[in-house]
Each structure stands twice: as structure tokens, then as C-alpha cells.
Amino acid sequence: MMGCVAVPELAPRRTLGGIVAVWVLAAVIAVVVGIFATPDWRAAWLGVGLGGCLIAGFATQLWSGRSQGFTERVAASVLGAALVMGVISLGFGLAALVPG
Template sequence: MALPELAPRRTFGGIVAVWVLAALIAIVVGVFAAPDWRAAWLGVGLGGCLIVAFATQLWSGRSQGFTERVAASILGAALVMGVISLGFGLAALVPG
């Protein structure tokens, strides 16, 4: 018999925290990495976001919806990193 949680922790904050981390990683990679190495470093950054997403969701202590929360974290992180890298790619096309 499962007991209901008396005061469940909020889980959306952990998902958004991974998205913010992904944005920070993408900006740092876009600014400091050489254009030829940006894609490789973005992959490394996304791997780091995966580890942080697992750690964040394990820390919340809720087993219900664990897979969905981690998937939402990683999918959002990939989208955030993709949009930011698209911006850096378009900026590289503009002559300056």
C-alpha cells in the first residue's frame, strides 16, 4: 500500500534549472570556443546537462514521473542549446 505524499517537492524548478544551465553552457561555448569546435563542445555540454538532470531529479526524492522529468529536462536543454547555437551560427554569416 502506497502512502500519499504529505508535502511533495516541486519538480518543475529542477527542470528549469537544467534549461538555465544549458543556456549558460551554450553562451560560454559560443563565446570562447573556436567555430570549428563549437559542435563538439556543445555535445559535451549537453552530456553535462544530462548528468545534472539525473542528479537534480534524484535529489527531489520522487520516483513517480522520474523518466518524464529527466526527458523534459534534456529535451528542453537540447532545444535551448540549439536555439542559442543557431544564433551564433547566423551571427557568423553576417560580415563584420
């Protein structure tokens, strides 16, 4: 079989790291907002932070260069970021109820 060269497929990049990176970014944003924002503005800044996580999720998944499962990976990034931010903001909300 002269002239037939098998080209190996390139190994796909790992996509779980990009999803977890957005979750870590969400945790950092939620803690910074919880510490520095006043309680009246905390929900608004968390919404802005979640928007930033959406953009970071898109950018991370575009950077990975894989089109298969793109929507699912972005959705997992943003949904996980929303859950992380929700749990952390719940913690700050419960801490505000405790007299101190």
C-alpha cells in the same frame, strides 16, 4: 477510535524548478561555448555540454526524491536543454554569417 492516528502525507517537492534549472544551465553552457570555442570545435563542445546537462538532470531529479514520473522529468530536462542549446547555437551560427 483509540489508537488510530492519521498521518498526513508529506507535500511533494516541486519538480518544475529542477527542470527549469537544467534549462538555465544549458543556456549558460551554450553562451560560454559560443563565446570561447572556435567555430570548428563549437559543435563538439556543445555535445559535451549537453552531456553535462544530462548528468545535471539526473542529479536534480534524484535529489527531488520522487520516483513517480522520474523518466518524464529527466526527459523534459534534457529535451528542453537540447532545444535551448540549439536555439542559442543557431544564433551564434547566424551571427557568424553576418559580415562584420
